[in-house]
Amino acid sequence: MSDFQSLPPRRQEQLMAFNRLLTIMDELREQCPWDRKQTIDSLRHLTIEETYELSDAILNGDLGEVKKELGDIQLHLLFYARIASEKAPGDPDRFDMADVLHAISEKLIRRHPHIYGDANGQPVIAETEEQVKANWEQLKLKEGNKSVLGGVPASLPALVKAMRVQEKARGAGFDWEEKQQVWQKVEEEMQEFKQEFNTESNEAFDPEKAEGEFGDLLFSLVNYARFIKINPETALERTNKKFIRRFQYLEERARANGQQLKDMTLAEMDVYWNEAKTDVSDSL
Incomplete structure (x- = not known):
């Protein structure tokens, strides 16, 4: 009996559905004028749009729409892999969907030594979410990241970026101990902002300094939200x-x-x- 036939029926159906979409992607890339014209660069803004549409569906609690948007994003993932597979044999940038899936599988195994063991097959203890996050960041540094914050995309929206850099700093052990400390920081930043932008006075203020203080205030509010498990975005x-x-x-x-x-x-x-x-x- 083949490995495929030994799988549970639903897993077989999932793999067949994935194969069907791969086949359709190949046909569209070869036969459709629009699909033939696309490049990795031309798809980028469309993928961003699809991601925001998925975000809207999640916020609206519309699981039917979530399913639809997941399909759109999955198509984009296959599209990128198909385009990359068209590079000349031997090109170091050439890959296909199998390479993508193998790479993410290997990374997940490396990043979860508490499940799969470390590089030497030895078990690693991680009984809490915080321990898992701390291990994750340390493993990323071992893989070549020069900074814990190096994996935060530069183009992230500022509010999301603030949340991510704070989460990553926490994973490295750099964080407040009590929420009262974080709130004191919020109040401190509010006072500093008020000093630069006095709402009770018509005196001119330094816009650049006021902007800096306002940024500090927002950052501290994001920090407090994160500390009490509210996603500010x-x-x-x-x-x-x-x-x-x-x-x-x-x-x-x-x-x-x-x-x-x-x-x-x-x-x-x-x-x-x-x-x-x-x-x-x-x-x-």
């Missing part, structure tokens, strides 16, 4: 979505009453805004 995006829902409700109510926002007072708009806050759908 998710929190802010949920607030963005809530604001958008309420503002669009305001616009709809104004139009229904023959009004235009530019002609309304803030007090008039507040009536609709407060209605939006009590609307059942606003909490969804």
